[in-house]
Amino acid sequence: MDRRGTKRRGENIEVAEPRNKLPGPAPSMPTDPALYSGPFPFYRRPSELGCFSLDAQRQYHGDAQALRYYSPPPTNGQGPNFDLRDGYPDRYQPRDEEIREGLDHLLRWLLDHRGQLEGGPGWLAGAIVTWRGHLTKLLTTPYERQEGWQLAASPFQGTLYLSEVETPAARAQRLARPPLLRELMYMGYKFEQYMCADKPGSSPDPSGEVNTNVAFCSVLRSRLGNHPLLFSGEVDCIDPQAPSTQPPTCYVELKTSKEMHSPGQWRSFYRHKLLKWWAQSFLLGIPNVVAGFRNPEGFICSLKTFPTMEMFEYVRNDRDGWNPSVCMNFCAAFLSFAQNTVVQDDPRLVYLFSWEPGSPVTVSKHQDAPYAFLPTWYVEAVTQDLPSPPKTPSPKN
Ligand code: GDP
Ligand code: MG
Secondary structure, three states: OHHHHHHHHHHOOOOOOOOOOOOOOOOOEOOOHHHHOOOOOOEOOOEEEEEEEEOOOOOEEOOOOOOOEEOOOOOOOOOOOEEOOOOOOOOEEOOOOOOOOOOHHHHHHHHHHHHHOOOOOOOHHHOEEEEHHHHHHHHHHHHOOOOOEEEEEEEEOOEEEEEEEOOHHHHHHHHOOOHHHHHHHHHHHHHHHHHEEOOOOOOOOOOOOEEOOOEEEEEEEEEEOOEEEEEEEEOOEEOOOOOOOOOOOOEEEEEEEEOOOOHHHHHHHHHHHHHHHHHHHHHHOOOEEEEEEEOOOOEEEEEEEEEHHHHHHHOOOOOOOOOHHHHHHHHHHHHHHHHHHOOOOOOOEEEEEEEOOOOOEEEEEEEOOOOOOOOHHHHHHHHHHOOOOOOOOOOOO
């Protein structure tokens, strides 16, 4: 797969605009699905290395205090009747989206645990560190027709850190977000509140506030092809009754979607929404996504569990469907592309990968502000770990 990716890149060398600081012609990478079919690449079963929580003030805690417990309503003949608009906007504390956190919380976890990482000495030095959500965007890129992305890559002590940059278009959309879309976002979180309890065996309490600062994040190790991965993703809840108590297989992802009535509506749901649901949960190793379907009045009236490993079956025979191999092969090829682009190890350097639907991925090189994202506290702490280099040249030099 990597061999194929390399050949493709060789055939697609293009000269980009002169604004980038890369020596010679800038490479680019195509995203057409047809280029990435073929066998499913190796993907290591994700294992949990640890976790952390963010509290109502978005403060970091190196424990599972924000983890909630899956607590679906009793299945006594009737379906649920959750009013997702209840509490909006008076019991809503939305996270401040102007605060760009980058990889900071994940780096805080890594700083505290880098001495105890499994995988042998030097494992981290060959790994890619990022958020699960960034990998999700890569997986769905070959099929995405609406939203582009920018990913900043900084190499530091052999590790490649990947952090998303909000595109100007995404920022403009966020600032102009229509009120109905704001309420829809709230409704997704409200559904979690109806389905989750604070303690195992207790019941959900939908009377409280919805505070989206609160998050429980799992930190996982995996590998895609020959790319070791350390990433973190927000987990909605744990199922205390899951057949396996071992994370991430006991985790459950919760989603809401519009109630569907026609076969055409279901088809479109399988083609678009299920792709995003699959990518997000597959990466982290979450076995089940529980969907709540809402009616036009904003009430959840039915629930359906989608096993992650069965999602592809809904589009397997659809010419306009998606293919997990394409998603994973593209992601593996992108990671190779990124690793090959980044040659100089320097946390102040940023290779900015940019993509817009209908175009190839391009790259430009930058130094320091505004793109550099590895915080000084992280770089300094990690640098101080290394045996300091000799002050005078050794005789051999
Ligand atoms: P997801 O898969 O898109 O939900 O993202 P992750 O699970 O990788 O989450 C990574 C971190 O980003 C967590 O701390 C989340 O709380 C946070 N996060 C998730 N979605 C958003 C978002 O839309 N905006 C911002 N600013 N942070 C987000
Ligand atoms: Mg969710």
